[in-house]
Structures are given as C-alpha cells and as structure tokens.
Amino acid sequence: MQGDSKIVEIMDRLGVKSEFKVGGLQLTKQEVKGLETFDFSDCPDLAQTVAVTCAIIGQKVAFTGLESLRIKETDRIFALQQELAKFGAKLEEGSDEVFTLIPSVSMPNEVRIHTYDDHRMAMAFMPLMTKTRVIIEDPEVVNKSYPSFWKHLELLKI
Structure with a gap:
C-alpha cells in the first residue's frame, strides 16, 4: 500500500533481484534492464535512494515526479544535488521538471554525507x-522512521 513497496520493482530494473524468504530477503545481482526514465509521482521518497544507486552503477537516467521533494523535511532535490556531488x-x-542523473565516473576513498535533519x-x-567508506553526519536522524536501521544494516553480508 505504501509507495516504498515500489522499491522492489525499481531495483529489479536496476539489476537487483529481491527474493523474500523465511526470516529475510535475498538480493541478487542481475543485468540492468532497459533504463530511460523513472516516474516517482507515486513514490517520491524513493528518488534519493534510486539516484544514489544509479550514480554508483553508472546509469544515466531521467527522473520525473519529484515536485514534492522540495517541500519535505528539507529541500531533498537541493540536498541530493549537494551530496551526490561529493x-x-x-x-x-x-x-518540464525532468531531472537527469549523471553517474559518477570515479569514487573517493571516503564520502561524508550531511543529512539536513532528514531521515x-x-x-x-x-x-x-x-x-x-561512508560517514553519515547525525546518524540518529533515522530514529524518526526506522530506529533499528543501523542495527539492521550491520546484518548485511556485503
């Protein structure tokens, strides 16, 4: 029912297959499917995660439906632009409110992400x-929506 549930479909297009199993979720890398545009009208809160993912996998993609991101906890478009640049x-x-994600071509050894008081x-x-290596400034900000986020992140086998 929530817009966040669309992440499974979006990540499938990005080459991440999600398989729900008893006690967890298995993510498997697969080929990236044809990417041109993502419309976030029904799930604008996912745009940040998808933008970061596209940036690190080298996918140039157009985003639409981001209008409401300017009036969230912070101006998420501005914040995303600042942090992606790092x-x-x-x-x-x-x-026409179409945004183009230009991926990163090189990666620094460490990136410090400012949260803008936004989970x-x-x-x-x-x-x-x-x-x-990622350093999150003000990591407690996730307590607003997902207090166990950091604990669950530690469980990942990367």
Missing part, C-alpha cells in the same frame, strides 16, 4: 557503502 555524480534539472538522506546513501 562523489562526482550530478542531478541536473531540465525543462531519508541518511538512509538513501547506504548503497554507496558498497563502493566506498
């Missing part, structure tokens, strides 16, 4: 930890 990626605003900013940058 590892060489860009989210460029074009005409989604902290959680959205976790895919980046598969490529480099």
Whole structure:
C-alpha cells in the first residue's frame, strides 16, 4: 500500500533481484534492464535512494515526479544535488521538471554525507557503502522512521 513497496520493482530494473524468504530477503545481482526514465509521482521518497544507486552503477537516467521533494523535511532535490556531488555524480534539472542523473565516473576513498535533519538522506546513501567508506553526519536522524536501521544494516553480508 505504501509507495516504498515500489522499491522492489525499481531495483529489479536496476539489476537487483529481491527474493523474500523465511526470516529475510535475498538480493541478487542481475543485468540492468532497459533504463530511460523513472516516474516517482507515486513514490517520491524513493528518488534519493534510486539516484544514489544509479550514480554508483553508472546509469544515466531521467527522473520525473519529484515536485514534492522540495517541500519535505528539507529541500531533498537541493540536498541530493549537494551530496551526490561529493562523489562526482550530478542531478541536473531540465525543462518540464525532468531531472537527469549523471553517474559518477570515479569514487573517493571516503564520502561524508550531511543529512539536513532528514531521515531519508541518511538512509538513501547506504548503497554507496558498497563502493566506498561512508560517514553519515547525525546518524540518529533515522530514529524518526526506522530506529533499528543501523542495527539492521550491520546484518548485511556485503
């Protein structure tokens, strides 16, 4: 029922197959399916995580449906643009509210992510930890929506 449930379908297009099993979830890498545009009208809160994922897997993609991100806990478009730039990626605003994600071509040894007092900013940058060391400023911000986030993150086998 929640927009967040669409992440399974979106990640499938990005080459991450989700298989729900008793006691957990298994993620398997597969080929990236044809990517051109993601419409986030029904799930704008997922745009940050998808942008980070596209940036680190080298996928240039257009995003639409981001209008409401400017009026969330922070201006998430501005915040995302600032933090993506820290590892060489860009989210460029074009005409008709279409944004283009330009992926990173190189990766620093460490990236420090500012959260802007926004729980989604902290959680959205976790895919980046598969490529480099990530330091989240104000990690307690996740307590708003997912107090066990860091504990659950430690359980991942990466």
